[in-house]
Amino acid sequence: MEDSKIVTPIKAQLLTNRVIVWNPKAGSYLYKNGFFGKPVGIRKPKVPEFDRPLELSLLETAYLLQEKKIELANEEEAPISLEEFKKRASMVYDGFLDKLIVYMDLRRRGYVVRPGLKFGADFAVYEHGPGIDHSPFLVHVIPSSARIPPIEMVRAGRLATTVRKKFIIATIKRGEEAKYYAFTWFKP
Helix, strand or coil: CCHHHCCCCEEEEEECCEEEECCHHHHHHHHHCCCCCEECCCCCCCCCCCCCCEEECHHHHHHHHHCCCEEEECCCCCEECHHHHHHHHHHHCCCHHHHHHHHHHHHHCCCEEEECHHHCCCEEEECCCCCCCCCCEEEEECCCCCCCCHHHHHHHHHHHHHCCCEEEEEEEECCCEEEEEEECCCCC
């Protein structure tokens, strides 16, 4: 199916804490147009089209709902609004709302935002997408009220240097605005 035949919003279903796009063509469309989600059972997709359902992260789901690219239903096919979804996601995902603000800000700036867990951060951020370029920076979101021990900053800097990426700490200021602090490693 060509992209022009995909009708948005695309149907997605919330199953407990997972969101699935059951239609493989629609899932391929989302993956191809922004690297959203992960095809079920395919660890690292080599091609943008696949014949499997697509699993979306909770952050991706909220973003796509906000942008009206998907519509979400529960297991009984009843619609779930963005506000209801955010409320549910906040109960199971620590720091969800702060991370969502940062995720949405980075996406609106044109970046491709993927999970950064393997790098010890919340997000790995790409200019073009995984498999096309390497992520130039990692973003870790912390609450604005949190204190960061100096050893954590050293650890973050060392990690970023090891994987050759800039390490950015994001925090949320008043008015739900993301604020970024970049760390670069240098030898004195």
